[in-house]
Amino acid sequence: MEKRTIDPWKWGEYTNSAQAVEVRQPEGTLYCSGQVAIDANGQVRDADMRTQLVQTIQNVEQLISEAGYDCKNIVRLNVFTTSTAEFFTTCVDVYQNFTAKHGMKQATTLVEVKGLYQTATVELEATVVK
Structure with missing residues (x-):
């Protein structure tokens, strides 16, 4: 798999993401359902x-690993939250550490x-390639 990120604007360097991701010659693609803080x-x-x-991050990591993929190859990660204000004030460091870790x-x-x-306040939806 060949992966290339496209981020034409300087401010993109600070978002811990890319404006676009191109994948060439993937061996497989894993489309994950939205994951929440659900227990066994x-x-x-x-x-x-x-x-x-x-x-939720632990669930995403487990799902991707058990499917035989690596979190480092997440090419799209959608975040759904019941409060973007709360997400930015209480969670952004957890999210950034997750993306940096991988x-x-x-x-x-x-x-x-x-x-x-149910009572979930945050959900992650990932697309991963090999």
Whole structure:
């Protein structure tokens, strides 16, 4: 797989993402459903957004790993949250640490929504390539 990021504007260097990602000759593509802070019993962890994000990231990492892919090859990561203001004030460092840990440079969209599954406050949706 050959991956190239495109970020024509200087400000893009500070977003921990890329404006576009091109993938050539992938061996496979994994389209992940949105992941929330759900436990092994199918219950959403009733906690603050930061705690939910930590669990959600663990779920994303487990899903991608068990599918035989690597988080470093996430090319698109959509973030859905019930409050972008809360996400930026309490969670952005957790999110940035996650992307830095795996050396990701992905296309990202952040969307505030009215509600998510059960009591979830944040959801991650990933596309990964090999």
